[in-house]
Amino acid sequence: MIQQQQLRQLLPEGKGDTCAALALLGGSVAALGLWKWLGKKSIQKKMEEAQKTRDEGLEKMAKAVQQFREQVPSVQRDAILSLPLLELSARLQEGSLSPRTVLYTYLEKALEVTQQTNCLRHFIPECEEQLQEIERRMEKGLLYGIPVSIKDHIGHKGHLATCGLMQCLDTVMEEDSVLVKVLKRQGAIPFAMTNVPQSLFSYECSNPIFGQTLHPLDPRRSPGGSSGGEGALIAGGGSILGMGSDMGGSIRLPSSFCGLCGLKPTAERLSLSGMTGPVSGILAVPCALGPMARDVDSLALCMKALLCQEMFQLDPSVPPIPFNEEVYSSSTPLRVGYYDTDSYFPLPPCMRRAVKETRSALQAAGHQLVPFSPPRIPYVMNELFMKTFFADGGRAFLDMLTGNIVDPILKPLVNSCKMPRLVKKLLALLLKPLFPRLADYLSSMAGMRSVQEMWDHQHQIQVYRSQFISQWQELQLAVVLCPVLGPAFATGYPRKLLGAISSTMLYNVLNFPAGVVPVSSVTEADEEELKLYKGCCDDPWDRALKQAVSGAVGMPVVVQCVALPWQEELCLRFMKEVETLSRGRRVP
The missing domain is CATH 3.90.1300.10 (Amidase signature (AS) domain)
Incomplete structure (x- = not known):
């Protein structure tokens, strides 16, 4: 205030106010620039911390695998990795293979696969605790000793569910999702969380935090998405059974790209409790959780294990319909x-x-x-x-990405969402005679105008x-x-x-x-x-x-x-x- 009065005295009448206004404007611009710079620094720091945590987890698992290798040097790794899930399960149930041997064998292979493809978001160190628990337990579940990988946003206690978004790097899950609880109850060992595209709304697999996942058979190709990390890990041999999610093809597309079997069940058949998502409340087209594996029998065993009394009690919204073996075996x-x-x-x-x-x-x-x-x-796709x-014209999608570094895989979609509704409609009208399919697609993104x-x-x-x-x-x-x-x-x-x-x-x-x-x-x-x-x-x-x-x-x-x-x-x-x-x- 004193500086502004002094400026008015030194300058001719009227010019003091102008100068003060310019000084205020300049200060505001500088403050805005500083705020943006600090914001970017904060984002960068969060990303680096998440990447460091991931790298430390990989190092810890590598040391654990090395220690196991030194203790048990005679493990026939390739023979174990080549076993189909049903045969591996039978060997574990009868005791001719130990859960410890199988877990460390798959941990070692998963480390190799993620070095080639960047398919893992994080190892789950608690897998060693789960191993000890099932070794002590008298009752053997249907998935006893089976290592299982899970998609990034399927909740696991003590871990993030990021969806490839910066704002999710602050929230650690306080408890396991129902799906993870039932997997553990059936003797499975969740050992890794797999990478996803930013926002999950893509069938490529890349995000600015953990990077791009590549196809295990050809690094020039995409493994698909949004369960792309799962697809790459299983196809590369680093997991024998994985859990993905599907809202537009996110289990089936990576399974297709990677040559796997994948099942998208009826949405309510498996519990969604404890699964996070970037946008909640989309009920008209529901999300479903489901298994991915190398063969159909593996999917069936997984569904049989999950459709149990434990799931029905933990989540009463799931219809209590056990797996019908008679239909499957018909x-x-x-x-x-x-x-x-x-x-x-x-x-x-x-x-x-x-x-x-x-x-x-x-x-x-x-x-x-x-x-x-x-x-x-065409009506189903667009209307x-x-x-x-995009009922709101893409507003929620854009809000979700606010404060994030936007991954290149989302740039075309972001640009479409940023167009005003009127521009989308006019552009669709102009495109209609030449490219009707593109015009209808763009028009559908204009959103709805009333309840x-x-x-x-x-x-x-x-x-x-x-x-x-x-x-x-x-x-x-x-x-x-x-x-x-x-x-x-x-x-x-x-x-x-x-x-x-x-x-x-x-x-x-x-x-x-x-x-x-x-x-x-x-x-x-x-x-x-x-x-x-x-x-x-x-x-x-x-x-x-x-x-x-x-x-x-x-x-x-x-x-x-x-x-x-x-x-x-x-x-x-x-x-x-x-x-x-x-x-x-x-x-x-």
Whole structure:
């Protein structure tokens, strides 16, 4: 105040106020600059602390593995790692293998895989305590001694659930999620938490805190997402069973890219209690937790273990429906609906070939195959799926990223969300004649304008589900065989092709159980046919997809198997049939 009065006395009349205003403005700008600089320093410090914690955890596990190796030098590591889950479980149950040997064998392999792929967010040091507990316990659960990896945002006591976001680096989980509690009760040993894309809203796998995860078979490719860390770790041999989550394909896409079996159950079949997410309260298209593994029997064993009285008591919102072994073990011929394109996003030749070959194999095995056309996929993708997540025009998504360094994988989506509603609508109008698919996609991101519109949107999802089920039942289908996005994309392409997930998102909107099974691998003939790929609209998406999957000879090719809600056992039984019939054609 004194300085301003002195300035007024020294300057001509009127100029003192101007100078004071400029000084105040300059001070404000300087303060804002300092505030931003301090904010960036704080973010950088948090990131460095999280990275340091991760590195220290890796070092601790490496020392523990080395100590075990010195104590027990005769372990046949490769023989243990090659055992299928059912055989490994039988050996643990009978005592011919010890949980300690198996745990340290997988810890050692996981260290190797994450050095190649950066798939781990953190080891769980408490796995050694869990090991001691199950060794003392008289009762052996169904997963006794099985090391299990879990996705970043599935809560584990004493650990972060980051979703790749800075604001989550301050909150340590106070207790295990219900899923983790039941896994431990069944004798499993959660030993690692796996990396995810920032915000989980991507099927690439990268975040600014822990970096990018690479494909274990080809480092130039993405392992998929958002359960990409799980996909890379299991496909690389560093885990035999993992838990992921799926809200648009986040179990099935990394399973497809990495050549694994993965199951997205009906959303409420497994407890979601204790699982965190960047945006809460999205109920119209629900999230589901589910297993990922190398074969279908592993998924079935995991579901059998989880669907137990312990889960039903810990979370009474989960329907008390135990695993139906009779349905899973049945050999009754099935009436199978099938399609190889959804008429919205034509997939590469190898993925459509996989459906055709699997259809022929099923028919030859005595199953009845019926053509099936899922109705109105463009409507589902734009009006039902996209509008659910961008009901507010992307405001919540942008707020979630405030104060974060935004990962490049999210930049295209962030830029779309930042456009004002009117600009989105006008741009969609201009694009419509040339690129109708892109125009509809952009228009769907404009959001809703009233509560009434939101209620109507949720009602339309219910109506569509009813119509879909009616069409399914009119054809008297048991299950459906269909394609899924793949093979693994070159890194950088998933961010350009959010609309390509139509094959998976459909069954999130419907809330049907759906799983993927490897059946083949990309051939030279597929690569030649890809050169003729035109897509459906000859728009930037079609051209980007062709580039994303080119040069993928030898990469895994999968199909998708679907059943009606609450029929996970039938879905798994169908997956098992497909797996059995495809032996000899699938990638090792």
